[in-house]
Amino acid sequence: MPWLIAFLFKGDAYLSYMIAWIGSFVILFLTLTGWVRAMPKDRPLGEQLMRPMFIMHIIFAGYTCCTSIFYFFSVLGYDEFNAPISTFLVDQEKLELTAQCQRLYCLGHAAFITGVLMFMKYPTKHKYYIEKSNLASLLMKIAIISFPLSNILIRLPGLSQFSIQLSALSFIAGTLALAFAIPLKKPVNTLICSGLYVINFYIALTSGFKEPIIISVLVLGIFLYPNYKKLVLVTFVPILFGLFIVLPAYVNNYRSTAWTGDVAADDAAQQSLDAALNDENTTTWAFLVLRLSEIDMFTTFVKTTPSSVDYYGTELLKQSAIAIVPRIFWPEKPITEELVMARVYKAGVVNRGSNVSAKPAYIVDGYLSAGTFGVFLSMFLYGVIAQLISNKAEALFGGYILGTALIFSGLFQIFWRGLSFEFIINSVFWSYISMLGVFHILRKRNILKKT
Template sequence: MPAKQFSLERIIVLYIPWMLSILLKNDYELSYLIAWLGSFLIFFLTLTGWVTPLPHDRPVSEQLMRPIFLVQIIFAGYMACTSIFYFMDVLGYDNFEKLGTTLTDHNRMQYTAQCQQYYCLGHAAFVTGILVFMRYPVQSVYYIEKQKLANLLMLFAIISFPVSLIFLKLPGLSQFYYQLNTLSFIAGTLALAFAIPLRKAKNIVICLLFYFFNFYQALVSGFKEPIIISVLVLGIFLYPSFKKLVIVIFIPILLLLFVLLPTYNHAFRQSAWSDDQSAEQASQQAIDATLNAGSNDLDESNWDFLVYRLSEIDMFIRFTQSTPKNIDFYGTTLLTQSGIALIPRVFWPAKPSTEDLIMERVYAAGVINRASTVSAKPAFVVDAYLSAGGYGVFLFLLIYGAVAQLISIKAESLFGGYIFGTALIFSGLFQIMWRGISFEFIINSVFWSYITMLVIHRLLLSTHILKRI
């Protein structure tokens, strides 16, 4: 591999916003803003190649699925940048209008600033882990014939979907369903992006049907993320061939989704989860409710979404209020529980419920009541904090970035380059890394996804689809 191209001095610059926010921690509002804006500085310094030169083996538009781009933008953007609306709410804003009679809760503001400092530190550590191991071009001894790539991607989507359903029916192996289902969606979307510029009518029709099937599944899932990701991924895959068209069409669609989805999702969940209606009926009612909602309804629903559900800082604050004041740091306990979660239930039917293990620390911190039916699993950065405070945030986020980058490089090495390696295998099997969740879930998913990646590699080699150079 090429020699390392980053300098320690430039890496240290990434931590300056965090250090400044700590120095000014007694001015809560200023400290928060420095830490929040610090993440945008980190984005700028890394995505322009100032800290470390960007990979030059492909144009930027053709490598957006690599960790430095998409994983950083989604993971760090969601973690560190979405709290601005919560900050405004603390200041007394409602729907972007200042309520003159509202007094700022200084205790709440103090914790908001403190959590944003951890976010800024975590972002810097995460991207450091990526940059340390970001060495391109990747040397590979395997290749896939380019003229077969479009058909192969479509075949991959068609085969992996029914295989995922088989795992869904097997007791104790349902986690492989989610891996292969996501892989099938990514393969189908990538195949569609390949077929359109090649004008392969048969492939386009099949892939469009597959794409709209997946979009419908996302629509009736009750969650916003699958809907947004389905549009985002298609736009990214089409961008290298249709830059202007993607900018003109997909960016407005994504913005519209952010406006309408909170209302749609609220209405869907109320119908499907509370009124026990079918997913199809709930979806249609939710669409009608969204389209017929007045501006006041949309404003109220959207502001509540922006403040409390777009960001997870409110939950983070509750954890920092209880740990270490009332509950000591967990140390290696969460890693031990993650080790337990690695064992498939098919081999250990009496294995403790991973969900229950995670929820114990949620109940202990008083985030939600034990009698509540709501699930409120902590984010990865929260578990990092609960393990060892600020030191845990730095260490675990550094490891998180390094693991994402190393897996992406390994995938490109095993599957002959970026298209099949990172765009398909890494993005399909390790999509959970786009949105860091609790230690137990993410460590389990990444470990078994890595095993699945190796199995797929062996299968492609044995069928001579993947060939040695």
């Protein structure tokens, strides 16, 4: 309904944008309050936040649909929250493209959460279970084993993507184990898991990207929330807000120093942190307008497709099938990054000579494939597949803790943000294979037992 109403008022770009933007907040409210479909009753809400209905939904809606408001106001002439000068002329074409993209975001949001709600069936019928007394120790063991294994696999040709999966699994397992150990007052487990968390946070800090750092803090807060609700709200919410302010400057400084190869990672991190904390421009309007949201890039794709670049149809899916094949079996396989960037250059988002990676988001690829219908279908399937995998994980691994909190969140973290078709389809396919592999290992060792 929000998309339909926004579409009916498309003749007034300002009003149409606002209806679509507010519409995403309406969708969030109606779904998260259980108005559309009742929330699962098998666990308290605070103990099921890693399910697609919550973390995936909130991150997608928050990052994709809600953050574009600053870009919208910049199109209207606002600068640093100051009203436009009287002589400012609004670029009407840009305003209409912004409204059109926001309508597509609203439609994609509705389609995605519809897919989730249609297949959200909790509690799932558990085929296997694990002794609760073994859970905390098992989580710590998975974290300890996965971490060095991921470092080994990254050095083996064709197996680097499994390294990424195991690294994420190790982080989630270690963080979850830490959240278990603290209230149980297990000093040894707490010490070991704290060490693992610090190592993983350091890796995130020296990755050169914002997302791993934010996720490191966010996940720990979510896992601690059931036992320390007030403490988490008082501490983690301000920390996350501070990270959003400081990280853009930190990441930019880190990339310019560490990625040149002249400065060691430790020194670059320290220098970048000092620069970010002392930089008075870390909350610049430019970051809020162009970096917090990807709508600027989306408007360029919409402007050129289908007016000068035809819809891709099933071409992106064919390229995704190619990406699934491991390079170890096909050494001459086309480079996925180059396949994705070809449509970026074709649309004129960035120039071929620039050293920039501007990969389209999943929802954008849905539009590039088949326009408005492509957005609806791709986002609906996105929600359906994510929810079905979460259901399967809980059925195989005895419930929420191992199934969704560990396996789904560890192996399928790419769902939280969603990249281009080629990257996400490849990652989800092989993550599903990894999930089955972990299941069979736990079954063979009789850790998972038949109900």
